[in-house]
Amino acid sequence: MDFLINLDVDDLDKAVAFYSAAFGLEPARRLGQDGCEMLGGPAPIWLLQKPAGSPASGTMGETRRYxxxxxxxxxxxxxxxxxxxxxxxxxxxxxxxxxxxxxxxxxxxxxxxxxxxxxxxxxxxxxxxxxxxx
Structure with missing residues (x-):
């Protein structure tokens, strides 16, 4: 079994810049305009752009906040x-x-x-x- 990590962010370009500068990760591939795989650690980190206020889950009332x-x-x-x-x-x-x-x-x-x-x-x-x- 492999692991990957998903992090919701409200600004994908800002997140790519942060995770590159802070951790030395490199953007590997994009999922359209709303996702980017970052490599350089032991597991891929996917940055997923989700707007603030959007539902966090279909089963609870919580919304995303950043x-x-x-x-x-x-x-x-x-x-x-x-x-x-x-x-x-x-x-x-x-x-x-x-x-x-x-x-x-x-x-x-x-x-x-x-x-x-x-x-x-x-x-x-x-x-x-x-x-x-x-």
């Missing part, structure tokens, strides 16, 4: 240099939501992209999660 929002699913990007990754993402338009923190397993940066999606940068130290695994 201000900062919470969701139980987010992306983690593992990096060798968290400080450089944070600087690069901020220069592209991301927001660092709190100072980088250090834990037994590594360093963590809580971020938000310009489309309201939260994500994290992780820099593993020592044995990474094995430092705290039972």
């Amino acid at each position: 201000g900062r929002h919470w969701t139980p699913v987010h992306l983690d990007f593992v990096t060798e240099d968290i400080d450089d990754s944070v600087r690069r993402a901020q220069a592209a338009g991301a927001m660092l939501e709190q100072p980088v923190s250090t834990h037994a397993w590594g360093r963590l940066a809580l971020m938000a992209d310009p489309f309201g999606h939260g994500y994290c940068f992780l820099q593993f130290l020592g044995r990474g999660y094995d430092e705290i695994a039972g």
Whole structure:
């Protein structure tokens, strides 16, 4: 089984520019005017343009919004240099939501992209999660 990631955005060209600059991803192919596959990581990321206010699902009343929002699913990007990754993402338009923190397993940066999606940068130290695994 393969995985791919879909992210709804309200401005496809802005999203392509952000994900290229912040993460070094490259646009690979377009789905008409409303989708773009971004490659360069372990799984493709598809950016899908969906207007703000459009229904998020046919089974619930929620609509898409692109201000900062919470969701139980987010992306983690593992990096060798968290400080450089944070600087690069901020220069592209991301927001660092709190100072980088250090834990037994590594360093963590809580971020938000310009489309309201939260994500994290992780820099593993020592044995990474094995430092705290039972």
